[in-house]
Amino acid sequence: MASGKGFNPKVFDKGGVPKRDWNPHQDCSEDGVFHPFDLPFYKFSLENWEEDKKEILDALPKEKLVETEHENIHTDFFDYATKDILPPYADLLMDILSPCMSKVMHREWIGLCAMWYQTEHKYQSHMLHNHGTVGWSSVLYVDYDPKVHTATRFLSPVGVVVGKGGMLDWFQPKVKEGDYIIFPSNIAHEALPNMSDVPRTIISCNFQTTPMFPLKQYSTK
Numbered sequence: 001m002a003s004g005k006g007f008n009p010k011v012f013d014k015g016g017v018p019k020r021d022w023n024p025h026q027d028c029s030e031d032g033v034f035h036p037f038d039l040p041f042y043k044f045s046l047e048n049w050e051e052d053k054k055e056i057l058d059a060l061p062k063e064k065l066v067e068t069e070h071e072n073i074h075t076d077f078f079d080y081a082t083k084d085i086l087p088p089y090a091d092l093l094m095d096i097l098s099p100c101m102s103k104v105m106h107r108e109w110i111g112l113c114a115m116w117y118q119t120e121h122k123y124q125s126h127m128l129h130n131h132g133t134v135g136w137s138s139v140l141y142v143d144y145d146p147k148v149h150t151a152t153r154f155l156s157p158v159g160v161v162v163g164k165g166g167m168l169d170w171f172q173p174k175v176k177e178g179d180y181i182i183f184p185s186n187i188a189h190e191a192l193p194n195m196s197d198v199p200r201t202i203i204s205c206n207f208q209t210t211p212m213f214p215l216k217q218y219s220t221k
Ligand SMILES: [Fe+2]
Pocket: 129, 130, 131, 189, 204
């Protein structure tokens, strides 16, 4: 995994709940430094990617250019995610992705919050942002050539604690087409400009893995 100078989240290639093999309250390095908190990222490589890719590309809508205050990008985010509805291809993607999602859930439950596609043509990018506090966010690299494209860049949630400051820490996973990354939704991230003539397409979705109770279950009066 490529990364910045110091932000090295734990990345679990095979999924599963991370297990600690050390005691964060007792163990530390020889110079007295210890890192008590893990930041879990998950990475999966879809096994039937050739077949999955054909189905996904067939299901995606025609590209739509959206211009916002800060950038222009091809996406259907504003057709569905901001209206709290899922796009028509969500069921197909859930058939493909839910086995990966199930690796991070604690119980047999997944709640999908939003799903959208995003395509960057030459010089298009998606500036630094996060997906709020919904729980998990994820990105599937659908049309992606590692030779000319760059992966999502994640910003460390922790800055340098003491000192004079400096460059911020970031983490950029090494990915290929058909790879699927799951990460905590509140981690800031960005899509760097696509400097090639080859479009880069991803599908992103937010989901939760903890069942929620309805706001009110019983009547007391
Ligand atoms: Fe994002």
